[in-house]
Amino acid sequence: MTYLNNPGSVLDLVREGEVHRDLYTSEAVFDLEIQHLFRNTWVYVGHASQTPNPGDYFTTTVADQPIVMIRHQDNTIKVLYNRCPHRGAEIVRDVHGCAGTSLRCPYHAWTFNTDGSLRRIPEREGYDNTGFESSHAARGMTAVAAMHVHREWVFCRLAEKGEDFETFFGGSLSTIDNFVDRSPAGRLEVVGAPLRYVNRCNWKMLIENQTDTFHPMTVHASSAMTAKTLWEEVKDKHEGPTPMVVEAIVPFTMPYNFYDGMGIRVWPNGHGHTGVHNSIHSDYTEEDEYFNAMREAYGAERAQEILGEVRHNTVYFPNLMVKGPIQKLRLFKPISANETLIESWIFRLVGAPDYLLERTAMYNRLINAPTSMVGHDDTEMYERAQQGLRAERNEWVNIQRLQLHDECTQPEEVHSGNSEVQFRNQFHAWLKYMATAAGSIQAAATQSATGTDG
Amino acid sequence: MSVTEQELIDFVVREARLLDEERYEDWLELFTSDGRYWMPLEPGQTEEKLVTSLLYEDMILLTTRVRRLTGKLTYSQQPKSRGVHILQLPAVDSMDEAANVFHVHTPFQFIESRMDEKEMYAGWMDHNLTMEKDGLKIKMKRVELVNCDAAHHNMQLII
Ligand SMILES: [Fe+2]
Numbered sequence: 001m002t003y004l005n006n007p008g009s010v011l012d013l014v015r016e017g018e019v020h021r022d023l024y025t026s027e028a029v030f031d032l033e034i035q036h037l038f039r040n041t042w043v044y045v046g047h048a049s050q051t052p053n054p055g056d057y058f059t060t061t062v063a064d065q066p067i068v069m070i071r072h073q074d075n076t077i078k079v080l081y082n083r084c085p086h087r088g089a090e091i092v093r094d095v096h097g098c099a100g101t102s103l104r105c106p107y108h109a110w111t112f113n114t115d116g117s118l119r120r121i122p123e124r125e126g127y128d129n130t131g132f133e134s135s136h137a138a139r140g141m142t143a144v145a146a147m148h149v150h151r152e153w154v155f156c157r158l159a160e161k162g163e164d165f166e167t168f169f170g171g172s173l174s175t176i177d178n179f180v181d182r183s184p185a186g187r188l189e190v191v192g193a194p195l196r197y198v199n200r201c202n203w204k205m206l207i208e209n210q211t212d213t214f215h216p217m218t219v220h221a222s223s224a225m226t227a228k229t230l231w232e233e234v235k236d237k238h239e240g241p242t243p244m245v246v247e248a249i250v251p252f253t254m255p256y257n258f259y260d261g262m263g264i265r266v267w268p269n270g271h272g273h274t275g276v277h278n279s280i281h282s283d284y285t286e287e288d289e290y291f292n293a294m295r296e297a298y299g300a301e302r303a304q305e306i307l308g309e310v311r312h313n314t315v316y317f318p319n320l321m322v323k324g325p326i327q328k329l330r331l332f333k334p335i336s337a338n339e340t341l342i343e344s345w346i347f348r349l350v351g352a353p354d355y356l357l358e359r360t361a362m363y364n365r366l367i368n369a370p371t372s373m374v375g376h377d378d379t380e381m382y383e384r385a386q387q388g389l390r391a392e393r394n395e396w397v398n399i400q401r402l403q404l405h406d407e408c409t410q411p412e413e414v415h416s417g418n419s420e421v422q423f424r425n426q427f428h429a430w431l432k433y434m435a436t437a438a439g440s441i442q443a444a445a446t447q448s449a450t451g452t453d454g
Numbered sequence: 455m456s457v458t459e460q461e462l463i464d465f466v467v468r469e470a471r472l473l474d475e476e477r478y479e480d481w482l483e484l485f486t487s488d489g490r491y492w493m494p495l496e497p498g499q500t501e502e503k504l505v506t507s508l509l510y511e512d513m514i515l516l517t518t519r520v521r522r523l524t525g526k527l528t529y530s531q532q533p534k535s536r537g538v539h540i541l542q543l544p545a546v547d548s549m550d551e552a553a554n555v556f557h558v559h560t561p562f563q564f565i566e567s568r569m570d571e572k573e574m575y576a577g578w579m580d581h582n583l584t585m586e587k588d589g590l591k592i593k594m595k596r597v598e599l600v601n602c603d604a605a606h607h608n609m610q611l612i613i
Contacts, residue, residue: 192505193496196605222528227518234514245515341605346506357504364506366515370606371493371508373519379608380530 008438116141197370224252251280270317270429
């Protein structure tokens with residue numbers, strides 16, 4: 001294929017009900033995704049609790065870009081490129097740190113205010129009469145084109161033009177809202193370092209698997225059915241309540257009709273979630289201490305409403321997945337066509353008892369870790385697909401299960417939990433945000449051509 | 455029943471060998487009924503439950519893990535992984551006969567191989583042992599990788 005000579009041809013890779021294997025295996029397509037999809041969309045950066053005090057920073061990557069999120073002296077969050085405007089060195093490298101009142105490049109000691117603006121250059125008179133004032137360097141560290149903080153969740157859009165934050169996410173923000181509301185204080189805190197691990201597969205296989213309700217009973221029988229059988233053997237001898245690990249892993253054995261009944265909700269622009277009516281998180285034992293704290297904070301009715309949501313996996317297109325009832329998120333960072341860095345972060349519900357955090361940490365290492373006996377079989381499937389897609393004479397991946405003629409046309413739709421509608425929803429969005437590859441800039445900016453929204 | 459330094463060292467060496475020889479049922483027998491296996495995520499991590507670890511498993515999970523490794527439906531073990539521990543001489547850090555607590559510290563390398571891939575891990579394992587009627591048992595095995603916070607591939611075998 002000649003994607004480099006004819007980038008617009010990538011738009012032919014998505015058809016109704018099937019998508020071309022090059023979406024997963026071609027480095028040229030991957031490079032175009034990094035240039036277009038990951039720049040036209042709003043991508044998760046971090047959570048404000050990671051930088052609680054002025055000068056605190058967090059380093060990460062968005063698309064292929066080195067990024068530093070920093071809290072300015074006025075308490076606002078800034079999202080900057082982690083690059084000295086002078087010679088290009090990354091200014092900070094620790095994942096988390098505090099810069100105090102200024103950032104200082106370790107190479108030639110230029111300093112910057114915590115909003116990135118240039119503060120001081122040693123021996124500055126060396127730039128007298130050089131026209132320095134109009135240089136790129138004089139502007140200091142560069143901010144991303146657009147950023148937005150929604151209830152302490154920090155997102156950015158790298159492209160200069162594009163949709164505003166609200167338009168991009170629409171009704172899907174209800175998952176983040178519900179997640180935050182599950183804290184009696186209405187506040188979340190990131191806890192500790194994330195699990196980070198690499199799968200040898202395309203990033204889309206990971207994000208698609210988040211709403212693939214048709215695989216757990218097959219792929220996870222090895223771990224979940226084994227755990228269930230073991231629990232049946234030992235539970236009579238067990239003292240005390242059912243262990244958290246058993247509550248967490250056994251639902252992975254549920255049959256098709258259970259997942260069907262969970263339901264899938266889709267929103268425009270590729271967002272969607274499993275677990276509309278119930279989910280594998282529905283039957284966790286909760287303690288009175290938490291219910292009481294929630295009732296005190298919100299009143300009985302509202303507390304009930306908040307905790308009645310048991311959303312399973314919410315996909316924020318392109319590469320974020322959020323689990324409110326288990327208080328964690330996963331970020332799927334694209335490395336190359338056949339390599340993805342996964343990050344699994346956990347949160348504390350401020351004001352909630354510690355058993356919730358204990359469960360979150362347990363779930364993180366049990367299900368979403370490089371050491372996870374559940375995750376091992378997922379990875380195996382992604383990597384088998386990555387290898388299997390080399391096969392010739394069938395270049396297409398099928399995504400037709402429970403496809404409807406008029407789907408993905410409403411601001412919000414609920415489908416059968418076994419539908420592959422969310423895969424199709426993601427590919428509609430993929431086409432939309434890849435449209436700039438064909439040079440038709442309007443397509444990615446249908447709602448707003450006004451550029452940044454602060 | 456007194457314990458010699460050599461017995462503690464022999465125990466650690468045998469424990470690694472049982473894993474390498476895939477004698478998993480025998481390996482499980484080495485733990486006390488409330489035994490734990492812990493692999494922290496951050497260097498020097500002291501908190502077990504309220505932050506993420508790579509592994510923190512009790513006998514229910516360790517038994518599940520071991521049964522899964524040999525299960526017919528375990529696709530990620532088709533084909534199987536093979537592993538080998540390379541241990542430095544275990545160092546007996548403390549022997550408290552009165553409290554029945556023994557600590558052994560062992561730097562190691564571990565190689566996990568599957569198909570044409572080979573993953574190399576290195577770090578320190580700390581055994582917290584106790585003497586029961588039928589011999590020494592593990593109350594806690596803590597394995598800290600030198601790069602525990604790095605982005606790894608799948609680690610399927612037990613180090
Ligand atoms: Fe899975």
